[in-house]
Amino acid sequence: MTDENKKTQVGIIIVSHADYGSAMLRTAEFILGPQSDCSSISVDVAHEVSETVRRLTDAAQRLDKGAGVIILTDMFGGTPTNLALSLLTTHKVEVVTGVNLPMLLKVFSTREKPLEELAQLAGEAGAKGIVVAGNMLRNKARAKNDG
Template sequence: MIGIQVITHGKFAEGIIDSVDMIIGNTEQVAHNELKRGQDIDEFREEVKETTEQIMSEDGVLIFVDMFGASPYNSALINSRDIEGDNYKVITGVNLPLLIEAISNRASMDLDKLYKHILDSAEHAVMGWEKE
């Protein structure tokens, strides 16, 4: 099964995983890392790498980060150098609908297909409504 890792600033990752668990149940092989205020970036990057190694399977790992170009994203990107093959993908802009979609479909899709599916689903994960 594809591992899912959520990497964010603050306690966002723990909260969103708790919400997923409340909605769809058991979230096995799902892990998170949270950058704490004032935390050393090299220490954080090592924590992220250890977590990735714990949930990595032959099916790969799909990593969700909160923001493009920020420390969680950069840590995942730098750590990708230590991963052989193409079984490591990163998606920025994690939100509850996309995370549920990934966890719900990871057993029925390979990593490449799941990655593309999540990117295609992103346009439906954020919607607007305004009163006329």
């Protein structure tokens, strides 16, 4: 990747309860290799809310190379999401909730897209990654038997 491409790629922050985000980041890097301009921030009782907001703000400033930052959180309505939403008015960020591995892999592989488009792609990939596998296989077997 050229230096010019790096300047236009979106920064990535995963904000989650406990160590969920850091484990997802390690897993994505296991699959894709080392990634730049990304970070995970855990929300837990060991850190004051103000300290977590400061770390989140610092990460957003550090990771925004001009294209903005996508913040992926574990669930809508949770503290990680609420803290991330506080940056919407002060930083160039998009917040997408319900982070899962398909979503994170999509974000890493398409982070040169504009921030708003990347957020949309992240949401779509996350939703598509949720499959009730048993039902899907039974439906395929039924269709095969009926056809």
